[in-house]
Amino acid sequence: MAPSSADIADDGFSAKRLFSQGVSYTYDDVILHPGLIDFPADAVDLSTRFSRRVSLSIPCVASPMDTVSESAMAAAMASLGGVAVVHCNTEPHIQASIVRAAKSRRLPFVSSVPFFSPASAPSPNDFAGYDYAIVTERGDSLSKLVGVAVAADAASSGSPAPVSEYMRPAPRSASASFDFEQAAAFLADEGLDYAPLVSEEGEVIDLITNKDVERIRSYPKLGKPTLGADGKFVVAASIGTREDDKQRLEQLVQAGVNAIVIDSSQGNSMYQLDMIKYAKKMYPEVDLIGGNVVTIAQAQNLVTAGVDGLRVGMGSGSICTTQEVCAVGRGQATAVYKVASYANDQNVPVIADGGISYSGHIVKALALGASTVMMGSFLAGSHEAPGAYEYKDGHRVKKYRGMGSLEAMTKGSDARYLGDTLKLKVAQGVVGAVADKGSVLRFIPYTMQAVKQGFQDFGASSLQSAHDLLRSETLRLEVRTGAAQVEGGIHGLVSYEKKSF
Numbered sequence: 001m002a003p004s005s006a007d008i009a010d011d012g013f014s015a016k017r018l019f020s021q022g023v024s025y026t027y028d029d030v031i032l033h034p035g036l037i038d039f040p041a042d043a044v045d046l047s048t049r050f051s052r053r054v055s056l057s058i059p060c061v062a063s064p065m066d067t068v069s070e071s072a073m074a075a076a077m078a079s080l081g082g083v084a085v086v087h088c089n090t091e092p093h094i095q096a097s098i099v100r101a102a103k104s105r106r107l108p109f110v111s112s113v114p115f116f117s118p119a120s121a122p123s124p125n126d127f128a129g130y131d132y133a134i135v136t137e138r139g140d141s142l143s144k145l146v147g148v149a150v151a152a153d154a155a156s157s158g159s160p161a162p163v164s165e166y167m168r169p170a171p172r173s174a175s176a177s178f179d180f181e182q183a184a185a186f187l188a189d190e191g192l193d194y195a196p197l198v199s200e201e202g203e204v205i206d207l208i209t210n211k212d213v214e215r216i217r218s219y220p221k222l223g224k225p226t227l228g229a230d231g232k233f234v235v236a237a238s239i240g241t242r243e244d245d246k247q248r249l250e251q252l253v254q255a256g257v258n259a260i261v262i263d264s265s266q267g268n269s270m271y272q273l274d275m276i277k278y279a280k281k282m283y284p285e286v287d288l289i290g291g292n293v294v295t296i297a298q299a300q301n302l303v304t305a306g307v308d309g310l311r312v313g314m315g316s317g318s319i320c321t322t323q324e325v326c327a328v329g330r331g332q333a334t335a336v337y338k339v340a341s342y343a344n345d346q347n348v349p350v351i352a353d354g355g356i357s358y359s360g361h362i363v364k365a366l367a368l369g370a371s372t373v374m375m376g377s378f379l380a381g382s383h384e385a386p387g388a389y390e391y392k393d394g395h396r397v398k399k400y401r402g403m404g405s406l407e408a409m410t411k412g413s414d415a416r417y418l419g420d421t422l423k424l425k426v427a428q429g430v431v432g433a434v435a436d437k438g439s440v441l442r443f444i445p446y447t448m449q450a451v452k453q454g455f456q457d458f459g460a461s462s463l464q465s466a467h468d469l470l471r472s473e474t475l476r477l478e479v480r481t482g483a484a485q486v487e488g489g490i491h492g493l494v495s496y497e498k499k500s501f
């Protein structure tokens, strides 16, 4: 006998029913039911929107955290088709210069080679591990390019000698507007090992080498980058809700920032509402993302005030102790579903922020209505994250810290915690370390392929179709018991090696 439509409807829950039981669920609690596969995984289209007017070709956003998003992450994420939000735990002019640096190139990397003047006498250590340094008249990026210093030459000269004694003449410069393929072709055509990258205005931006070309070629082929109307990388940045953040905002807009994220754990505040009104009035051309929110009521206030995007998540981050310290927050799966169920009707994209440990979490966030995921720990161990690798118990790691940790607060965000009204500092985050993951240019494409396979399994060929399945209640899900979660993981083996790609 064929199953009745009631039997089919009873087989699993719709999201609407699952998330209205008074239980806060997170990604690991829920599991999606498979749908019908009638398209290949490669046909899944993950293009999406970060905010009302900023489109992306992959749904990935790097967190505004000082151990995640600076210029190298911003250039890499934009070249992959995602976006990074440059953190605000630094002076406004430094944050603006990070935005400018990422937007000054079309290459997927920032190599930050040192600059020297001809009269300076650097030691080999001053090359900071780079094979080359750029020599300009005054030793800065804005003065005239005069040559290139080779680290091996500096090392062979014994005691530090003036750069002018051993620098080599600068080869022909490559244009800063070259994308990776153009820059690679330039080096090949000119028969060069390296070339300075110079902007139309004459600013020396960086140095590209054949080693860089080989490294990038060893990664999966780059997809469609995230570019603004001016043809430059799209870069976002965060601000706070203090009076002096208005000045920060102005500097970021002058640096060409494409979108602003108002960074707060509890976005439904008079401070944020005032900042939204101010920013919308002063800079209507820049998309504004509000947050963080986890309920429809919070979201409604920000949408009414005019935000172009919502950041969802309170206490879900890996370094985050807000739920412990403040007892306020929500399970991330419930938060994403609830806020998106309202925001999608308002044409406001939702960023699912925090709690992403692997590709399945990304699939769930998007299936529950998010347009993008924002990631901190997932990206912090990458080559592109700020900071140097260290060794801990034999593992190569990078530091990763919460922006509400005592260490981060005393570095830059003191005003918000330690300033005027709040005299006692209470941390809402920790300082930790994450494993070396190599380049985002390698592991993000593999992660996106895994997400496409997840979409294929539940029967969605695009984000739009995933959201249609959700709203029409065609997507079925269930809660997993603790035992079901154990069963869904690796179990019963004496030992194993987990290698994903």
Ligand SMILES: NC(=O)C1=CN([C@@H]2O[C@H](COP(=O)(O)OP(=O)(O)OC[C@H]3O[C@@H](n4cnc5c(N)ncnc54)[C@H](O)[C@@H]3O)[C@@H](O)[C@H]2O)C=CC1
Residues within 6 Å of the ligand: 064, 240, 241, 242, 243, 263, 264, 265, 266, 269, 271, 292, 313, 314, 315, 316, 317, 320, 322, 353, 354, 402, 403, 404, 416, 417, 421, 428, 429
């Ligand atoms: N997503 C999450 O679950 C969480 C994220 N974080 C991260 O930590 C960092 C700090 O977050 P928050 O502590 O929420 O920062 P926040 O700046 O929003 O709030 C800090 C304190 O300053 C107050 N405040 C804000 N603007 C003010 C103004 N104009 N005048 C007077 N008082 C004002 C707030 O009410 C609050 O008591 C952010 O990077 C945030 O993303 C921290 C905790 C949780």
Ligand SMILES: O=c1[nH]c(=O)c2[nH+]cn([C@@H]3O[C@H](COP(=O)(O)O)[C@@H](O)[C@H]3O)c2[nH]1
Residues within 6 Å of the ligand: 063, 064, 065, 265, 292, 313, 315, 316, 317, 318, 319, 320, 321, 322, 323, 353, 354, 355, 356, 374, 375, 376, 377, 378, 401, 402, 403, 404, 405, 428, 429, 430
């Ligand atoms: O409670 C918190 N205390 C903190 O110190 C903190 N710092 C960042 N965040 C939030 O965590 C997100 C990143 O989370 P993941 O590492 O899980 O990707 C980020 O995107 C933030 O939303 C914090 N939350």
Ligand SMILES: [K+]
Residues within 6 Å of the ligand: 315, 316, 317, 318, 319, 320, 321, 322
């Ligand atoms: K947490």
